Amino acid sequence: MLEKVVQLALNGLMAGAVLAVPAIGLTMIYAVVRFVNFSVAAHMAVGAYAGYVLNAWLGLPASAAVAGAFVTAGIIGIATDHLGLRPLRGKSALTIAIASIALNLMIESVLRFFFGGSPRDYASPLRRDWVFSFLHVGPQEVENVIIALVAMTLLLLFMVLTITGKAMRAVADNPLLADSKGIDPDRMARLAIGVGMGFAGIGGMLVGLDTSVDPLVGFRAILSVFAAAVVGGLGSIPGAVVGGLAIGLAEELSLLAFPATYKAAVGFLGILLILTLRPRGLLGVRA
Amino acid sequence: MINYLIAMATFGAIYAILALALNVMWGMAGMVNLGIVGFYACGAYISALLTVNAHAPIALGLAAAMAGTAVTAAFVTLGITRLRDDYLAIVTLGFAEVVRIVAENEIWLTRGTDGISGIPQPLKAMLGSDFNVAYLIFCLVVLLSLLLLLERVRRSPFGRALRAIREDAQVAAFAGKDVLKFKVKAFAIGGALAGLAGALYAHYSSYIVPEIFVPLLTINIFLALTAGGVGNNFGAALGAFLVVFFLESTRFLVGVIPWITAEQLAALREFFVGLGLLVILVFRPRGLLPEPRPQLVD
Numbered sequence: 001m002l003e004k005v006v007q008l009a010l011n012g013l014m015a016g017a018v019l020a021v022p023a024i025g026l027t028m029i030y031a032v033v034r035f036v037n038f039s040v041a042a043h044m045a046v047g048a049y050a051g052y053v054l055n056a057w058l059g060l061p062a063s064a065a066v067a068g069a070f071v072t073a074g075i076i077g078i079a080t081d082h083l084g085l086r087p088l089r090g091k092s093a094l095t096i097a098i099a100s101i102a103l104n105l106m107i108e109s110v111l112r113f114f115f116g117g118s119p120r121d122y123a124s125p126l127r128r129d130w131v132f133s134f135l136h137v138g139p140q141e142v143e144n145v146i147i148a149l150v151a152m153t154l155l156l157l158f159m160v161l162t163i164t165g166k167a168m169r170a171v172a173d174n175p176l177l178a179d180s181k182g183i184d185p186d187r188m189a190r191l192a193i194g195v196g197m198g199f200a201g202i203g204g205m206l207v208g209l210d211t212s213v214d215p216l217v218g219f220r221a222i223l224s225v226f227a228a229a230v231v232g233g234l235g236s237i238p239g240a241v242v243g244g245l246a247i248g249l250a251e252e253l254s255l256l257a258f259p260a261t262y263k264a265a266v267g268f269l270g271i272l273l274i275l276t277l278r279p280r281g282l283l284g285v286r287a
Numbered sequence: 288m289i290n291y292l293i294a295m296a297t298f299g300a301i302y303a304i305l306a307l308a309l310n311v312m313w314g315m316a317g318m319v320n321l322g323i324v325g326f327y328a329c330g331a332y333i334s335a336l337l338t339v340n341a342h343a344p345i346a347l348g349l350a351a352a353m354a355g356t357a358v359t360a361a362f363v364t365l366g367i368t369r370l371r372d373d374y375l376a377i378v379t380l381g382f383a384e385v386v387r388i389v390a391e392n393e394i395w396l397t398r399g400t401d402g403i404s405g406i407p408q409p410l411k412a413m414l415g416s417d418f419n420v421a422y423l424i425f426c427l428v429v430l431l432s433l434l435l436l437l438e439r440v441r442r443s444p445f446g447r448a449l450r451a452i453r454e455d456a457q458v459a460a461f462a463g464k465d466v467l468k469f470k471v472k473a474f475a476i477g478g479a480l481a482g483l484a485g486a487l488y489a490h491y492s493s494y495i496v497p498e499i500f501v502p503l504l505t506i507n508i509f510l511a512l513t514a515g516g517v518g519n520n521f522g523a524a525l526g527a528f529l530v531v532f533f534l535e536s537t538r539f540l541v542g543v544i545p546w547i548t549a550e551q552l553a554a555l556r557e558f559f560v561g562l563g564l565l566v567i568l569v570f571r572p573r574g575l576l577p578e579p580r581p582q583l584v585d
Binding site: 035036038084087088091092093094095097098099101102103104105106108109110112113116117219223226230259261262264265267268271272275276279 | 319321366367369370372373374376377378380381382384385388391392502503506509510513550551553554555556557558560561562563564565568569572
């Protein structure tokens with residue numbers, strides 16, 4: 001029993017590290033533009049397909065294809081936001097959120113148009129699990145966790161060390177004050193959306209590596225991604241990491257009591273619990 | 288062909304009832320509900336289970352679907368009423384997914400992904416081939432009565448209070464309105480209507496399965512309501528018929544454009560649903576039939 005718990009906890013932490021990546025994307029965009037962007041799901045799929053093309057068609061290793069997933073999803077994120085959502089800035093956050101759902105559907109259907117709806121597999125070889133006494137660890141999962149950690153570390157360095165990163169944190173903290181200091185809010189919004197959707201793209205590819213790629217690869221995960229961001233505190237990047245780990249852990253541990261198909265409901269319960277007990281989230285600043 | 292048109296019109300009426308339900312919640316009370324398909328599924332399953340497993344009469348199934356979904360909706364509201372708009376969107380979306388997951392997994396009750404078949408169709412034995420026309424007329428009568436009823440609700444003090452809460456809940460509370468009670472009532476009414484729509488669908492198609500109740504349906508209803516005019520009951524109905532007309536008429540393009548597969552056509556159709564919603568939100572957010580301006584009381 002204890003061995004099973006330890007195994008599930010390990011799986012949960014690894015899944016959580018991967019889940020944290022798109023959650024960071026969502027929370028980062030929210031921090032700067034202040035609306036919940038549902039099209040994160042479609043951008044996860046965009047990243048997954050970009051990675052798939054580079055990996056399965058052009059033969060790049062998965063770790064290199066991830067960079068392509070980041071760039072493609074980031075560029076498409078900026079472009080679609082500019083065309084679709086920017087005209088709505090200034091309207092209520094809810095209107096823009098609904099518009100982002102429409103955008104999400106459009107992007108997913110473009111992917112479905114060109115790639116079809118059936119799942120596709122990356123060119124990753126099937127490898128035997130590593131076994132440490134009673135613990136089983138999949139090499140692909142370990143690789144995914146490493147990719148996630150590298151991406152998060154790079155983001156941390158960017159946010160802490162560069163002037164642009166500092167400016168972005170300033171906008172997230174107090175848009176009016178940042179504006180009066182001469183920080184261009186539009187530029188910061190574009191940057192946050194580019195990097196945020198890029199992270200969604202990486203997250204989508206990591207989910208795809210673990211399972212397979214189809215246009216709904218992001219949408220199926222979106223409840224968990226939202227849960228991670230909300231539990232951690234919408235708008236807080238460290239919160240998204242903590243929230244991702246918490247939701248990943250809870251989803252795996254739920255297997256002790258419930259069939260695997262109910263895993264998707266765990267995120268929903270997590271959202272309800274945190275909004276009832278601590279609406280601003282674990283590390284959030286404001287409700 | 289005429290049979291196809293009748294089926295299309297029936298779906299239009301069912302969509303219109305769903306759009307009316309969303310209009311009570313979102314249009315009148317200003318509470319977004321991205322989980323409307325979850326309430327629709329609730330109603331369909333309640334009526335189907337009662338009439339198939341317990342052999343209850345269909346009228347009882349419809350009534351139970353409305354009551355059961357209204358109670359569910361009221362409970363959901365109690366859990367979410369203090370939430371901000373964007374959280375409300377996330378939680379209601381999650382609610383619909385959870386309903387679908389439960390329907391897929393509690394096989395002892397819902398028969399899982401096999402679905403429930405053999406749901407009785409009212410007076411089918413007596414009507415025979417006239418069933419489809421009769422059912423369409425029945426749905427249209429229900430729709431028309433709901434339209435008239437909801438128009439009365441909209442003009443009533445209750446409707447005014449909902450609009451006040453929509454515009455500014457704090458001011459409404461300050462004016463002595465019990466905001467929570469109004470919100471719960473609005474969600475319960477909307478829930479009852481969505482449940483009724485679900486039950487009407489179940490007894491029409493005679494077969495339901497969890498995969499019918501996907502989030503795409505919610506988006507279609509949002510498109511219907513925004514296109515028709517958020518806050519306007521007639522707009523909601525008009526928008527629903529337009530959306531069904533668009534979805535169904537484009538089915539025939541598969542033979543017309545030779546190089547396009549059925550799946551690509553389905554993708555294109557979804558693309559235009561999204562594009563339509565986005566374009567309306569940007570260029571004509573009040574829809575085809577804008578909400579009537581409130582009459583000032585002398």
